Amino acid sequence: MRDLVNTTVDVTRPADFDDFWAAGLAACPPLDPVLTEMPTLSTERVRVYDVSYVSYGGLRVSAWYAVPRSDGPYPGLITIPGYISEPTIPKEWAELGYAALAVAPRGKLRSNAVFDPGYPGLLTHNIVDHHTYGYRGFYLDVVRAVDVLLGRPEADSDRIGLAGSSQGGGLGISTAALRPEVIKAVACGAPYLCGIMTAPTLTRSYPYEEINEYLRLHPRDVDRVRETVAYYDGLNFAPAVQAPTMIYLGLEDDVCPPETGFALHRALPGEKTLHTYPNCAHHAGLPGVLRVVEEFLADHLKPGS
Amino acid sequence: MDFDAYWRAVDDELATVAARPVLDPVPARTTAEATSFAVRLTSIGPYRIYGSLSIPTGEGPFPALLQVPRYGSVNNMAHVNDRSRYVVLTLMHRGQRLADDGFQAAYPGLLTLGIDDPATYIYRAIVADCLRAAEFLIGLAEADPARVAVAGNELAVLTAARRTGITAARVSDLVLYRAMEARLRSSHYPLEELNDYLRAGSSAAVIGRTLDYFDPIRHAPSVTAKTLVAVEDADWYAPLVNALPAGEAYQVTHLDGTDADYYDAWLAERCGVPALSKFIR
Numbered sequence: 001m002r003d004l005v006n007t008t009v010d011v012t013r014p015a016d017f018d019d020f021w022a023a024g025l026a027a028c029p030p031l032d033p034v035l036t037e038m039p040t041l042s043t044e045r046v047r048v049y050d051v052s053y054v055s056y057g058g059l060r061v062s063a064w065y066a067v068p069r070s071d072g073p074y075p076g077l078i079t080i081p082g083y084i085s086e087p088t089i090p091k092e093w094a095e096l097g098y099a100a101l102a103v104a105p106r107g108k109l110r111s112n113a114v115f116d117p118g119y120p121g122l123l124t125h126n127i128v129d130h131h132t133y134g135y136r137g138f139y140l141d142v143v144r145a146v147d148v149l150l151g152r153p154e155a156d157s158d159r160i161g162l163a164g165s166s167q168g169g170g171l172g173i174s175t176a177a178l179r180p181e182v183i184k185a186v187a188c189g190a191p192y193l194c195g196i197m198t199a200p201t202l203t204r205s206y207p208y209e210e211i212n213e214y215l216r217l218h219p220r221d222v223d224r225v226r227e228t229v230a231y232y233d234g235l236n237f238a239p240a241v242q243a244p245t246m247i248y249l250g251l252e253d254d255v256c257p258p259e260t261g262f263a264l265h266r267a268l269p270g271e272k273t274l275h276t277y278p279n280c281a282h283h284a285g286l287p288g289v290l291r292v293v294e295e296f297l298a299d300h301l302k303p304g305s
Numbered sequence: 306m307d308f309d310a311y312w313r314a315v316d317d318e319l320a321t322v323a324a325r326p327v328l329d330p331v332p333a334r335t336t337a338e339a340t341s342f343a344v345r346l347t348s349i350g351p352y353r354i355y356g357s358l359s360i361p362t363g364e365g366p367f368p369a370l371l372q373v374p375r376y377g378s379v380n381n382m383a384h385v386n387d388r389s390r391y392v393v394l395t396l397m398h399r400g401q402r403l404a405d406d407g408f409q410a411a412y413p414g415l416l417t418l419g420i421d422d423p424a425t426y427i428y429r430a431i432v433a434d435c436l437r438a439a440e441f442l443i444g445l446a447e448a449d450p451a452r453v454a455v456a457g458n459e460l461a462v463l464t465a466a467r468r469t470g471i472t473a474a475r476v477s478d479l480v481l482y483r484a485m486e487a488r489l490r491s492s493h494y495p496l497e498e499l500n501d502y503l504r505a506g507s508s509a510a511v512i513g514r515t516l517d518y519f520d521p522i523r524h525a526p527s528v529t530a531k532t533l534v535a536v537e538d539a540d541w542y543a544p545l546v547n548a549l550p551a552g553e554a555y556q557v558t559h560l561d562g563t564d565a566d567y568y569d570a571w572l573a574e575r576c577g578v579p580a581l582s583k584f585i586r
Contacts, residue, residue: 002586040505043492084379086412088494095492109378109412119379119402204385205583213333252562254583279560281584287559 002202002259004251009195009263011235012226020130020231021178024140028056033148035065045069046094051101053148056140062110063087063145064102066094067154074099075301076155078145080164080171081108083192083207084119093163096294097303099155101148105141105171107134123207124214128224130231135193139232142175146182158184159301161243163293165189165284166256169247170234173264176245177237185300186245187293188264190253190284194234195260197226202257235260238267245272246296248289250280311423311518312467318349319433324441328358334382338362338389348399348437349430355404356438357395359388360447367392368576369448371471373435373457373464374398376480376495378412386581390573391454394442398434400427416480416495417502423515428481432519435464443470452576455530459521462549465532466524473575474528475568477535477557482521482545485513525549533571535564 014020033053041048049065066089068074077098081087086109093100106115107122117125117134125134149155160182162172170193176183192207200208215222230236245268249261258276265274275292277285285292297303324346334341334357344356361367370391374380379402383393397403400410410427411418419425443453454473455461459481465474480495488499503509517523525548532552536542539554546552555571558564562584570580 041501043500043504084377084381086378088413089497091492091497109409120382203583203585206381206384209382209385216336217333250562252584254562254565254585277560279558279563281562281565283559283561286561 004258005262007259009198011233012230013236014230029054029058031147046091055144056137059114061141062104064089066090066100068094072154073156075159075303076149077161080168082166103145105138120210123210127228128221130228133228135232139174142171143178146179161185161297161301163187166192173234174237176243177240180242183243186243189248190256190282191261191264192256194264196229196233199257199260203254205254235267242270248275248284250284251278253282255282315433322351346437349433352399354434355397357382359393365447366449368452369442371439371442371455373460378402390578392448396438398431413498416498420512420515423518426515428519432463435460439464439468462521463524465530466527471530474530474532475572481519484516522548
């Protein structure tokens, strides 16, 4: 019988972890955001923009931006997609009063002209080298989305939050850690990319199964894989997160093992709340938990104020 | 409405196109439980589509399972639990990842591509892709023709309706069921694509006419397979369940671990294999 709550998930923190990410951020070229209003995608209540900006390596990344038509300023919210999901236009968040940016990090359909590792593929792309690992730019693309919001006059720079589940939850943690002075709330569902080497030993579901497949073909690479993913593990980012963080977990999650979610909760040093859902898998309480997420974000980001 | 003629024409067109399958072994996905292959087939167009095929280890024949594509750019590979029990074919329809040489589906965008005319609507070709995949799977020597299942959204219903030999269908996450009504229930995608498209100037009557060809309720009477439909709102889905000759509803609990185990056990029972949970206890 698994001990979901107390299982130790060990991840070694590289000595140069902070320097590695600082160097990545410093290497990003000017943002050069381009916003194009999309009247046919807009509604009576929400104005929609097609957005692009420059990120790590000079690659241009796409996003959808949805803003209320009522008077601002609005709290900003970045929604981060799951591993196999494409970002949808976040109209529902704009209807709730947020300036909402749904980012499509590199490799997603609207950002894959230059980098396209495919699915399956992203999780193991250059996984033996932390400098060129496919997720390096992907992580930084989300951080750069924060900079896009900071540059928008209608978005209140003192009220910026992050929301996502699975990969979106994992990258909520890394982004909050890399922008601790900016991010004021993180809603993190079924977090992926936490305990990256432990998770594939607890499940046979994708995407973690990609690591099992990689190691099946390249068993001698296991140490180099472990070394690489340590730079990307949410458990190593967690101590730097300052924003109040809400985590929600399905206690029968076969995709992101609950043990890794509990480990993330333990690793967060600040204000945090944990919601667990028995008999739930990777949906982690959906759809009912959405109302809890909305309330959490509203408490901290104050839409409508 | 020329419903029957429309779909006969799809079948006729597909029949003129040789599938020309190519199977490439996938060592990384080959385990003690099953051997995996990448499969490429020709569908109408002509267009090469992609499938991930796995064949269980041991003496066959085995029950066969076609996993039709979800609405989205990526489909996960079949879980090892399924690979160990079924000959599984996971299809990527045209435009999805791994089947996107020459055409990349847009999200949002796919749902309304060519929708002003039933003859040009992208789902005409997507359904053909599913039918081609079903033909290929049913024709495999390792597949037991008495135990052929299809799982997925409305594409599972349409496939089961148009290909004999499918004995079980497991249906969930419907997009095209009563779509012109459902689009008014929220601003959530993918159905919001229909509202966006109408805002751009198209006519509800025009796209409603096209969608009528693809609504699973129109195909349901032709489905002979035992069919499980996962329903959130039983009243909303009752017309579909009632139109299926061997249909039954499963009331979704939103305890998705419980729901997943039920879906698995339902299909396993119909295919004569043991039920398995993806969550390792």
